[in-house]
Amino acid sequence: MALEARGVTIRFGGVVAVNGLDLDVRQGEIVALIGPNGAGKTTFINCVSGAYVPQSGRVTWKGGDILGLTPNALGQRGVSRTFQNVASLHDLTVLDIVRLGRSLGRGRTERRSLGLFTTRDPLAEELTETLLAPLGLADARHRPIQMLSYGHRKAVDLARAIAAEPELLLLDEPVAGLSSREAHELADVIRGVRERHGCTILMVEHKMDVVNRTCDRIVVMAAGSRIFDGSSDEVQVDPEVRRVYLGEP
Amino acid sequence: MKRAHFIVGVAVAAAVLAVTPFLDRYVAYLVTIVAISSIGALGLNLLTGLCGQISFAQAALMGIGAYTAGNLCNAGLGLFAIPLGGLAAATASVVIGLPALRLRGLYFAIATLAAQFILEYLFKILEPLTHGISGLLIRPPTVLGFAIQDDRAYARLAVALLFLVWSGIGVLRATNLGRSFLVVRENEIVARGMGIDVARTKFWAFLLSGFIAGIAGAMSGIASRLANPEAFSFALSVDYVAMIIVGGQGTLTGPLLGAAFVTLLPEAIQRIGELFNTPSILSALREFAFGMLIILFLIFEPLGLMAVVRKLRLRLTASKPGGKSPAATTEAV
Incomplete structure (x- = not known):
């Protein structure tokens, strides 16, 4: 298991935000x-x-314990x-922002550009x-980040992480x-990133059409615990998930 | 830094260097003090304007540069004393910056204030190195056996150093370290979350800013041939904070405008007083006028002189057919 x-x-x-959560990502x-909201998804991330x-609890990545590591050490x-x-x-x-993101990773394909003074x-x-062309931001590379819309700033944040x-x-x-439309295009970008770099992705998201378009598996949390782990077809008919989301008895 | 800005910087520096041999001694003196203040302001701007760490110890760091360079000059090291003064101040700056790893904002500013007073006290009592209250007399540095003691030569040296520091910071701003400075300034929590090593980023900011302050102090000591505690007091630290506020924090050219404004304003008021035969009245009003101008700046143009320059430039470009839109011209200059 990777994660x-x-x-x-x-x-x-x-308040118990995450309650004895077990989760695996291959x-x-x-x-x-x-x-x-309040299920503990972002807290877990x-x-x-x-x-x-x-x-x-314990969190391992590729067999190594990563709890307590700083984001900087995790980047490496x-x-x-x-x-x-x-x-x-x-x-x-x-x-x-994208250059800074590059410098904070460990540069799997090209390390020459990662120095402090580069x-x-x-x-x-x-x-x-x-990464940003699908959102019409390809020619905005020199635009100040504060002048972008919230959605576009999120896309730039994704580009930084990638x-x-x-x-x-x-x-x-x-x-x-x-x-x-932009959400679907970004979902395709995320899948493309997995295909190109072979990376493992854990994603918190509310938009189910994006989740169905992008993800291989869905984990549902409620009140800090995992209540479901399966495919997108299964999640829609799961009685516990329906109870939590739709209030069904 | 854009190539066009660099070319303008080269042209201005070359022009000033070309005219200094023909300048009146008083004007050469003014060029020297403005250039030295600009170097000091650029150093503080790197720490405060780019990396967000407020410091009131700039004058003390300049003092370390001045005393170090003064002693080394007197020992015959010539102009090598200037970078060595920078190194001494850089070391002190890193030590002063250690609390910044735990303290933020005003709390850290108070820590730097304490450092300023401690260093001022040390300048007075470490007599073997500083000669106490009377100050350290500095012999003119020699290059290839020739002593540099002409005001015009000091002006040339100060302008050359200013150009090196200005262009160096321009390049630094475009590096990964420079980008990290800006993120740390905006939000340390975000910076940490992005994976930036905040402690290391601050370390570099203190080191580089201290080095530049030390160079400014060294040049100041050499040009005035004296380093004494009064010349590097808390009031000077406040002046430097005023310079970057008036000029425009976080910009590359703003600190130069702020330094010129804060340095030349008292001189201008003095001259006007002499012109109208009211030197004593205007001299008394000098501090008042200076304080009022700072307050007016904070109220009406908190982003400093660079914001005024930007607005003027926008107006000029907007009035031209096919001029750039405001969105395209908001970068830090």
Whole structure:
């Protein structure tokens, strides 16, 4: 198993955000983590990406324990992530963000451009066009990030994470704020990334059409626990999922 | 840095260097102090404007540069004393920056304030190195046996150093480290989440900013042939903060405009006073006028002189047929 979580529990005071979660993701798989608001999906992603340290449990990536590692150290181990809320970073252009993302990974295909004092990076420029062209942002490489819409800033955040050439990509609501057409195009980009780089992807997402289009497997969380693990066909008829989402008895 | 900006920088530096041999001594002195202030302001801007770490210890770091360079000059090291003064200040800057790994914003600013006062005190009591209150007299540096002691030569040296620092920061801004500075400035939590090593990024900001402050201090000491505690007091640190606010924090050229403004304004007020035979009145009003101008800037143009320049440029380009849209011209210059 590439990513393995066992008995992960995260509490904030008296609130149990993640409750003894077990979750497996196989190498090269795209898994969607869905569930109602407050289910603990983002908290779990934060735990895997080094932002939170759980009170109990274990998370391993390719057999190595990654709990407690900083995001910087995780980047060097091939783990990269996007954020649910993207910051408006002043004075940085789209290309700046993608170049920075490249420099924070370990550079699986090309390492020469990763130094602290590097200014140019042809691969980052190529990636910017490839990843952002479907959203009409290919010619926006020199546009300041704060001038983009929220949805487009999220797309740039995704490009930054992908530019690090990760082996494990954690996506937190990557298509929030995008139109349906843009969301579908970005879903294709995400699948393309898996095909091109062979990376493993764990994705939190609410839009089920994007989840169905992109993911191999779906894990449903509710109140911090896993209540379902299976295919998109199975999830729609699962009685527990229907109870949590639709309030069916 | 865009090539066009670099070419303009080269042209301006070359023009100033070309005219300095013909300048009046007083004007050469003004060129020297503006260039030195600009170097110091660029150093503080790197730390505060680019990396978001507020510091009130700029004058003390310049003092370390001045005393180090002064002692090394007196020992016969010539112009090598300037980069060595920079190295000494860079070391001190990293030490002062250590609290920044745990403190943020105003809390860190207070820590730098403490560092400023501690260093000022050390300048007074470490007499073997600093000669205490009376200050360290600095012999003019020699190059190939020739002593540099002409005001015009100091002006040329200061402008050349300013150009090197300005273009160096321009290049730094476009590196991965420069981009990391900007993300750390905007939001440390986001920076950490993106995978930026925030501690290492701050370390570089303190090191480079301290080095530049040390160079400014070294040049200041050499040009005035004296390093004394009064010349590197807390008031000077406040002046440097004012320079980057007035000029435009985070921009490349703003600190130069701010340095020129803050350095030349008292001189201008003095001259006007002499012109109208009211030097004592205007001298008394000088500090008041200076303070009022800073307040007016904060109220009406908090983004500094560079924002004024940008607006003027936008107006000019917008009035031309086919001029650039505002969106295309918002980069930091």
